[in-house]
Amino acid sequence: MATMPPTPPEASVADAAQATPAFSPLYQQIKSLILQSLETGEWKPGEAIPSEMDLAARYRVSQGTVRKAIDELAADNLVVRRQGKGTFVATHSEQHVQYRFLKLMPDSGDRDDEGPAQRTVLECKRVRASAEVARALALRTADSVVQVRRVLSFSEVPTIVEDLWLPGNAFKGLTADQVAGYHGPTYAMFEVEFGVRMVRAEERIRAVAADSTIAALLGVAPGTPLLSVERVAYTYNDVPMELRRGFYRTDTHHYRNELN
Amino acid sequence: MATMPPTPPEASVADAAQATPAFSPLYQQIKSLILQSLETGEWKPGEAIPSEMDLAARYRVSQGTVRKAIDELAADNLVVRRQGKGTFVATHSEQHVQYRFLKLMPDSGDRDDEGPAQRTVLECKRVRASAEVARALALRTADSVVQVRRVLSFSEVPTIVEDLWLPGNAFKGLTADQVAGYHGPTYAMFEVEFGVRMVRAEERIRAVAADSTIAALLGVAPGTPLLSVERVAYTYNDVPMELRRGFYRTDTHHYRNELN
DNA sequence: AAGTGGTCTAGACCACCCG
DNA sequence: GGGTGGTCTAGACCACTTT
Known part of the structure; x- marks a missing residue:
């Protein structure tokens, strides 16, 4: 990422324009990149997002870093992980918790x-x-x-x-x-x-x-x-x-x- | 832990009697061991618990595994992490959020x-x-x-x-x-x-x-x-x-x- | 300088799901 | 069997706090 200290050899996400000028951990930067793709609808509600390996390759970081980014997105209910199947964009349909906001x-x-x-x-x-x-x-x-x-x-x-x-x-x-x-x-x-x-x-x-x-x-x-x-x-x-x-x-x- | 598969060489927590008969990930077992110490008052509200390194040595697991256990305890508000200082038992005193339960x-x-x-x-x-x-x-x-x-x-x-x-x-x-x-x-x-x-x-x-x-x-x-x-x-x-x-x-x- | 939590990596293996 | 997420390890370095 553009704001990374020169720690890992090759850890520069040679991707689209940076939207995060302020310093933050790598996994946070990955998180906001994934967030952008969710916002723009690159992956739609209910669909699977790319695997951790794919995302790691795409952003040129280790799988563990992608994992931590996705962990936070899952904690925010923006994404749902299913072991053996993949990670899916959260949706108010089919989500087992019908009426998520109705208490x-x-x-x-x-x-x-x-x-x-x-x-x-x-x-x-x-x-x-x-x-x-x-x-x-x-x-x-x-x-x-x-x-x-x-x-x-x-x-x-x-x-x-x-x-x-x-x-x-x-x-x-x-x-x-x-x-x-x-x-x-x-x-x-x-x-x-x-x-x-x-x-x-x-x-x-x-x-x-x-x-x-x-x-x-x-x-x-x-x-x-x-x-x-x-x-x-x-x-x-x-x-x-x-x-x-x-x-x-x-x-x-x-x-x-x-x-x- | 007693219920571990024979994966890591030396990952047997040669400690006190096991209270968790059912199978669960190592870090979950560590989590409940820490939880036990919290319950019994081994570490009191406001005090620091041992460092991740110390706990890793005590339970004979890697620091990363202890970290994941503590991460969950922190997410549950049972413990508060402070970078550079240590991990502390959560308390309703001095906790910056006074009246945590009053909405x-x-x-x-x-x-x-x-x-x-x-x-x-x-x-x-x-x-x-x-x-x-x-x-x-x-x-x-x-x-x-x-x-x-x-x-x-x-x-x-x-x-x-x-x-x-x-x-x-x-x-x-x-x-x-x-x-x-x-x-x-x-x-x-x-x-x-x-x-x-x-x-x-x-x-x-x-x-x-x-x-x-x-x-x-x-x-x-x-x-x-x-x-x-x-x-x-x-x-x-x-x-x-x-x-x-x-x-x-x-x-x-x-x-x-x-x-x- | 030493100690703590925080980040990042790399590699191994496990559990689960599907074709 | 091959893919996915989940666990575990080991080691390096960073950021923050205290002595």
Whole structure:
């Protein structure tokens, strides 16, 4: 790499232009090169990336260095290793953990017991970003955004009502049918239909009283305490690509979190 | 290790009795040996553990294998590495992240801006475990537990009221003064005074309406929506050592969570 | 200068998966 | 059997901290 001290003979990645001027360990530089290829879609969600040996040859470093780079990518859930098969680009489809970002669990039993959520899309329209939405999505006020409102039911019981705001640019042509009809997680649909891969998210959780609209949609009395979950989901490079606010009933479910 | 295949010449840890009968990689076995020493208190919170070289010699494996074991312990927050100085047993004291398990944040600014929480202990008494408490703490109903009720205020505003239940056996002699007067996190006090180290926790979060008691303590109207945060904290080996239920005001604060 | 963790390499073998 | 990721070793040097 361009910034390497002259330690190993031949360890110069004679490749494309360097995008990492600051000094960092070799494996970090390899990591960001791999990251670039993920961003540009050289390897697509669900596909295998080249083997460690191939990558080592490509970047002119040892297998161990590539390994350490991939280790970190795997720890970040950007990539999944499967012994004997290869390393694969992570995807919200087929990933055994359906609903990776949904932490609401039934009070007893697994989420699998209830089967998949039933989705009812109430609204899907193009609007101008409010100041709040613009701030969360790093847009300018009045930029075009797609707004979706939907209800999620578990075992026929409406449990979540949520609004989604998506940058209009990246989600041109999104329809209510797409949101409602896709089999599998909505984030998987975003990958397939729009090439947008959500990589991480941040949530702010509050307790609020249901207003009459939300109460009617959830079939509870107005004033019922609900969890308000505000989520910003990010693609690569910490670019925000979705704002979501959900109201969760917590009479039969709870938000589960693990602390380390 | 006893279960090693005959690969490396001399890789038999001619040490104490094996506690890991099942097959597993060498570094995993080393990891659990280190873990045992942490549990038994051979190295105490805040102290340095032996250097990688020393551990490699002690277990008769290469430095790289010890390194990988320690890497995992560091990822689990059981141990902290400091380049040039050594590897240290993690502690809730002096750990730069004060309040490692408290995810409630002021809506604007850092938690440091408010300074440390003011604690008011309302109650600290020995009681018999209810069925619910017994289940959470893996005790028998009517076993002795210590129950604490306290209020946490930020910037003079009462924001959290929480109840703690602790196994009576491990927390003999806990007093209200100890809980209120200790400088630093309560979990740090548990380490110093009772040798109990909390290693991870699970939380179940719900939205509930404040009853009149809680409302009075928090200075809000009865019926105000509050976050109910139920936490079980574990020491080593997944042994539960604390049940805690907190009611959080979320008018000026929010529960912040990061999803990966 | 000495000691610690951190990086990098090179080579060997193991465990797993598939054709 | 050949490919992939996973483990283990041995040795070199770097970066940081302390004496």
